[in-house]
Amino acid sequence: MALEKQENRPVAEKGEHIIARHLIEDDNIKEEKNLVIDGVDVSGRWNTFILSRVDSEFDRSFFKEVKETVVGSRINRCWQCGMCTASCTVTPLYRRFNPRAFIYMMQLGNLKEIKKYIDVAWRCVGCYKCSQRCPKQVNPAEMMEALGLLIKKYFPEEVKSKLKVDEDVKKIYDDMIVGHGRLDLAKLHTSAMQKTGRTKELIGKIERDAIFKMAKDGRAFSILRLGKPHNWSSSKEAITGYLKNINTIENGESGV
Amino acid sequence: MAENILVVGGGPAGLNAAVMLAELGVNVSLVERDSFLGGNPKKFKYKFLFPDMQPADNVIGELIKKAETGGNIKVYYSSEISDFKENGKKFDVTIKTADKNELKTFDSVIVSTGFEHFDPARDAKYSYQLFDDVIDIKDLERMMGEDNFVRPSNGQPPKNVAFILCVGSRDRHVGNQYCSRVCCTVSVKQAIELREHFPACEVYIFYMDIRTYGFFEDLYWKAMEEHDVQIVKGRIAEITSGPNNTVVCKGEDTLLRGPFEIPFDMVVLASGMEGGPQSSEISKKLGIGLDEHGFLKPENVTLSPFKSNRDGVFLAGACTGPKAISDSITEGAAAAMNAYTYAVKNK
Ligand SMILES: Cc1cc2nc3c(=O)[nH]c(=O)nc-3n(C[C@H](O)[C@H](O)[C@H](O)COP(=O)(O)OP(=O)(O)OC[C@H]3O[C@@H](n4cnc5c(N)ncnc54)[C@H](O)[C@@H]3O)c2cc1C
Ligand code: SF4
Ligand code: SF4
Ligand code: SF4
Secondary structure, eight states: OHHHHHHHSOTTTTTTTSTTGGGSOGGGEEOOSSOEETTEEOOGGGGOEEOOOSOOOOOHHHHHHHHHSTTTTTGGGOOOOOHHHHHOSSTTTOTTOOHHHHHHHHHTTOHHHHHTTHHHHTTOOOOOHHHHHOTTOOOHHHHHHHHHHHHHHHOHHHHHHHOOOOHHHHHHHHHHHHHHSSOOHHHHHHHHHHHTTOHHHHTSHHHHHHHHHHHHTTHHHHHHHOOOOTTHHHHHHHHHHHHHHHOSOOOHHHHO | OOOEEEEEOOSHHHHHHHHHHHHTTOEEEEEOSSSSSSHHHHHTTOOEETTTTEEHIIIIIHHHHHHHHSSSEEEETTOEEEEEEEETTEEEEEEEOSSOEEEEEESEEEEOOOOEEOOGGGSGGGOTTTOTTEEEHHHHHHHHHTTOOSOTTTSOOOSEEEEEEEETSSBTTTTBOSOOSSHHHHHHHHHHHHHHHOTTSEEEEEESOOOOOGGGHHHHHHHHHTTOOEEEESOOOEEEEETTTEEEEEEEOTTTOSEEEEEESEEEEEEOEEOHHHHHHHHHHHTOOBOTTSSBOOSBTTTBTTBOSSTTEEEOGGGGSOOOHHHHHHHHHHHHHHHHHHHHHTO
């Protein structure tokens, strides 16, 4: 796989001699370290080959696949106005998370592009602000779910290595839902960041600024004040009973 | 005896219909809801018209003068149709004015009740009601018409202005799927006017598509090439308040990929056109069709756009959908021709 190759070979070496090397993506450079053709040694830079950067195909099969899912059924409505991204809660913190662009990649079946965003694609917090704004009622929030499902299907390896929904996460879900009747997004986020080995970012400037902003405008306190839903104890009983019966909680889909 | 024809609505379409009929010797009754003639261009004091920036008075003032002095036209100001009945091939109509009801029999009828500007307050994300410096294109027309273009919040000229297209149009949330056709052209026209009046003021247009169809495209090119108006691709999702008495446009630059929140001194919303309450009222009163967009429905949109589904009742202007003044005037003439033919045939 291309990815493994890339890991074996330090980026700095591959295609090192190419002027404006920064304009070319790693995957697009083919270069064999040791290569002899007809007795001529063409190792390294002598066999460097840059793949065409021109897309030569729109893959409509992907579009059809998304359209057939419940969450992605409105993919044909999107006209790329950008109002979803503009209103998204997550984008200002992570510019690479861009619902409009993701929908476009899905429309054109550009898996190559989608693959670059596996690490951020799951970051949608389900606030539905995008769906509230979208003038075509695409329901971009649910399109993000469709994206998650497709990434899981097409890039299972990458998902496994980049995102792990394991016992710990399951436990967080259990505790939060059963114990408090709601998801604690901050806690989920923190745990997910830890899982992906991005603990540093948690105390990075972006996060610090966000927390400071939330403390300042009162959102942080209103989150703390959020109690349990009304009459939660009876619901809690029912859920615990149900969970006991099936003895498991499905967290696969909702975690992506 | 001369024919009697009723024209409802004294905007560009109705005025031209009335004037043409009067020239044919028809006795015209022109019923206008407002206390003045000229329709929306007069009400909002449009000053210079696209496509050629000629003074609105050349067009609207001219039509009003002809209607008021032409002789055969009886204008009923501040009045409306209170009763409408078929009488054989003719129509018995009660015209209600401020002080009396008048019953008249007409050979045919032209409806030219026009449009209403979309009220941007209905789309809360644009904060039209919240911030003084968020106005719309009809407000700007009026300000220019009154030679009073300044920031409403402080009376100063703005340093930068943003136009936001498709407000109240092409949006399922507000219930209007259609394109209002004129707002792109009005916006580039106004952008040019702003740059001419205030060369120091920067002008940006946030767009998804720019629909300056046909020759209106000339103004779009002119705005960019002669006046350095900058276009930015992305529809604005929200307007909030910013530092130093500014208003912030929140959107995505869909070409560069990424959200922006940019403060402006002033924002102009390109609010669109709607059929308004008058369309459904007149549709009920006269028993003529209303379409799914809330405008009056022609019998056949392509073959007979100037005809209603009711024999003897004709349509003209923006009451059948968004359009420019030239189209409204053309339709006024077409409806006049058809209403006249119908009247002569059935005498
Ligand atoms: C901001 C803005 C700027 C524009 N600038 C231009 C431009 O520069 N050039 C251009 O070509 N076009 C322009 N247009 C388009 C132009 O305004 C319309 O094409 C034109 O006004 C349509 O004319 P009308 O007679 O059909 O309707 P209207 O102008 O709407 O007139 C309808 C008349 O009917 C009356 N009426 C309504 N209901 C009743 C009733 N029940 N009984 C009696 N009377 C009634 C109304 O009071 C009104 O006087 C602009 C539009 C907008 C929104
Ligand atoms: S639902 Fe997801 S994609 Fe939509 S605005 Fe919220 S975080 Fe962004
Ligand atoms: S999903 Fe809706 S808001 Fe987002 S780009 Fe598409 S049409 Fe616009
Ligand atoms: S004319 Fe332009 S601004 Fe108006 S609705 Fe159409 S595209 Fe939008």
